[in-house]
Amino acid sequence: MTPHAYLVDDDDAIRDSLSWLLESRGLHCLSYPSAEDFLAAWDPSLAGCLVLDIRMDGMSGPELFDILCERGSTLPVIFLTGHGDVPMAVSALKKGAFDFVEKPCNDNELVDRVIEALKLDENRRVAASDADSVNTLIARLTCREREVMELVLAGKLNKVIADELQISMRTVEVHRANLFEKMGVRTAVELAQLLAGKR
Template identity: 40%
Template sequence: MTNAPVVFVVDDDQSVRSSLKFLLSTVGLHVESFDSADAFLRKNLPDSPSCLVLDVRLPGLSGLDFQRELGARKINIPIVFLTGHGDIPMSVRAMKAGAVEFLTKPFRDQDLLDAVRIALERDRTRREHEKEVLILQQRFDSLTSREREVISLVVSGMLNKQIADQLGTAESTVKVQRSRALEKMHAESLVDMVRMIEKLNGPSGRLR
């Protein structure tokens, strides 16, 4: 990813927002702050690695409700929760929903910086994976229907002769279709192709 990472801070306390922005800026991070969940939701998010430093208690949507709302909107952004009134059930709920960390105020500056670093790396990894899956999907979409059929059977472990018998075609034809499919997918080997199909069938893939 070429775009610089961004940390979004959502807290209704101006002094907290300012101190967090200063702290994060000392390690070279770009920070944007908001006083409510609604203000953040009006923001057009940049196409760059990002994370959310989020206070649990907010006007309007609470931090935990906001986390759920982001999930409903398919906004995949790692969250580091901050709270001055945390309890174990609250932290368990947040972590089960995918939060990176749940820090209770006052927290050590280094703990927050470490959590933000982990969150940004998690988002960077997700973005790189989704970009790779998109490229693989575009390549797969370029295959003919018969090439897709042949590759699906190859990946399932069938031999060329078995595929030819099942499809009612010549083994030489299957070999040609298999070769063309590997070329279009930019697969260097059958093992490489299997890996690609597994990615397309994974949580971020759209292979049907």
């Protein structure tokens, strides 16, 4: 899915004008008249950002935001509101909203925010895919290989690992070689670098 700005607002006029504004700047953009509609269309693979009205018939913007968060969405959310108050803004931002802007607002400013949000999402996605590719590699290991890997990462010698797992040193060497191969590294240090920050 190519990145889009997803507009959710129950006011037809605002959706149309925002979507025109964003598209005139070359941004892809999709509109939804209610939080429920967007939620129905949402899936974790959607890329881009969300521009979300606060007050709507049915589900409110913040309610949608909460639900998306629970479902693991990382889509940056820009709240847009005509009658926001401070606690609402504070709450939204502390929960991780990308921005909170009041209508009416400067067009350029909103577009800039959307572009920033798209950029953030893009960055997150490359980071996530990096982490994911590592996890994919780990997933391909057999149990034994994972066990050995843990102990290797603990800096233990093959001899010690063999002892702890109650297997021969030779077997440890085999598992070690296999997992290095599968993880695409040639030394234990490279392995440690690859997994730096995880588990």
